[in-house]
Amino acid sequence: MSRAVANACSRWYILLFSAGIIISEKHVTALAKPQGEPMKLMIVDDSSIMRKAIEKYLTVAGIEIVGTAADGKQAVELFKTTLPDVVTLDITMPEMDGLQCLEELLKIKPDVKVMVVSALKDEATALEALKKGARSFLGKPFTPESIKEAFDQVVAD
Amino acid sequence: MKQEEIQVFINGTISYFAEVTGEKAELGIPYTKGPEQLLLDYSGHIGISGNRRGGLYITCPREMLADVTRKILLTDEVDDQSIFDMIGEIANTIAGNARTSFGSDFNISVPTIFKGKPANFRIVLRTPVVVLPINWKGYQAYLVVGID
Numbered sequence: 001m002s003r004a005v006a007n008a009c010s011r012w013y014i015l016l017f018s019a020g021i022i023i024s025e026k027h028v029t030a031l032a033k034p035q036g037e038p039m040k041l042m043i044v045d046d047s048s049i050m051r052k053a054i055e056k057y058l059t060v061a062g063i064e065i066v067g068t069a070a071d072g073k074q075a076v077e078l079f080k081t082t083l084p085d086v087v088t089l090d091i092t093m094p095e096m097d098g099l100q101c102l103e104e105l106l107k108i109k110p111d112v113k114v115m116v117v118s119a120l121k122d123e124a125t126a127l128e129a130l131k132k133g134a135r136s137f138l139g140k141p142f143t144p145e146s147i148k149e150a151f152d153q154v155v156a157d
Numbered sequence: 158m159k160q161e162e163i164q165v166f167i168n169g170t171i172s173y174f175a176e177v178t179g180e181k182a183e184l185g186i187p188y189t190k191g192p193e194q195l196l197l198d199y200s201g202h203i204g205i206s207g208n209r210r211g212g213l214y215i216t217c218p219r220e221m222l223a224d225v226t227r228k229i230l231l232t233d234e235v236d237d238q239s240i241f242d243m244i245g246e247i248a249n250t251i252a253g254n255a256r257t258s259f260g261s262d263f264n265i266s267v268p269t270i271f272k273g274k275p276a277n278f279r280i281v282l283r284t285p286v287v288v289l290p291i292n293w294k295g296y297q298a299y300l301v302v303g304i305d
Contacts, residue, residue: 046267047246049239053229092249094267119253124261140250141177144231 038064039155042084044075044101045117046093050140054088054117057144058151072096076104083109086155088147089134091118091125099132106133115154117142158304163187163287165258166213166302169251174293178228185290195288195299196274198222199241201248204266204281209259211283211304212266215248221296245270251300 041063043054051068059065066082069075073095079087087105091098098116105112114136116129121139129137135157138150167184174182199222202214222243226235229243245268252265271278282303289300 047249048242049226049229049246052239056231092253092265092267119250120256120265121254122257122261125256140253141173143176 038062039086040064040066040082040084042066042075042079042082042087043068044070044072044087044093044098045090046070047090050090050117054147057147058088060148072098072101072104075101076108079105079108079112084112086113086115086151088115088117088151091116091120091129099129102129102132102134113154113157115150117147158285158287158302162259162304163289163302165255166251166300167289169254170289170291170300173247173251173254174225174291178225178293180294182291182293185292187287187289190286190288190301190303194274195301197298198273199244200271201244201246202269202271202280203248203252204269205252205263205304206266207264208262209304211302212281213248213252213300213302213304214280214282215244215251215291215298215300217244217247217298218296221293221298224294224296241270241272244268 039062041058043051043065045051045054048070055065055068066084067078069078071093075089076096089098089102098118102114102116105114114134115138116134116136117138117140118125119140126137136150136154138147167187170184171182174180195216197216198219200214200216202212204212219240222240223235225247226239226243227233230239248268249265256263256265282301283305284303286301286303289302291298291300
């Protein structure tokens with residue numbers, strides 16, 4: 001485990017390259033929002049297998065899946081109507097890639113928590129995603145355990 | 158491609174199957190592909206651009222993909238669309254992971270997936286094209302890499 005420089009807001013991130021996970025340093029535990037409402041999650045990936053797998057692995061009490069999208073453009077449109085609290089976001093997608101999509105989502109809702117989930121798990125790509133405002137970066141392939149762990153960290157941040 | 162670059166794809170393939178399914182794949186001895194067609198039931202192709210050019214594809218029998226899909230979705234029932242989609246995801250992950258070794262200017266396309274042996278589809282690869290035989294749970298598949 002090593003520490004690396006954080007985003008423009010001078011936050012520190014713990015880089016867990018061995019597990020392909022990069023997460024925020026803060027860690028609290030609750031999944032539901034403080035008011036007791038379910039946490040709204042949107043899943044964005046051009047692979048239907050990955051959308052189904054993430055949905056299956058992250059379907060837990062306190063989480064409501066409000067939508068899934070297969071590309072960045074679709075994601076932005078869906079985001080405007082569902083305004084999720086958390087988004088899992090692939091990078092390599094048709095129409096609009098994940099990093100462009102991330103910028104658009106943050107313009108609409110600056111406090112959305114975006115967890116980038118990508119096969120492009122080199123350090124430069126991960127840091128670029130974090131600099132653009134992602135809260136976490138998880139490399140593919142992932143296991144049910146690794147995505148749950150990364151997701152819990154993002155939600156608790 | 159250099160020997161150590163071929164090794165990146167060998168390691169990536171072994172690691173993919175081990176992490177996703179818990180069962181290791183064995184890779185056979187790589188060889189240079191000739192003019193023969195090497196397409197099984199389903200194939201997923203990724204184009205490469207940036208600091209390297211060419212592409213790669215993985216080709217698998219349907220039952221192998223069904224087996225991997227069942228493991229990922231934690232279910233015994235998988236539909237044809239999921240099996241078809243699986244081949245693209247495997248290609249995307251192996252190619253994307255290779256960027257850790259080839260650098261962030263190693264750009265990958267979205268996957269193109271196809272069934273069987275389409276007559277009109279041109280697979281973009283640069284010569285020499287290297288074939289990596291994959292054996293996973295008794296299934297035979299191939300990763301075919303042609304990057305200059």
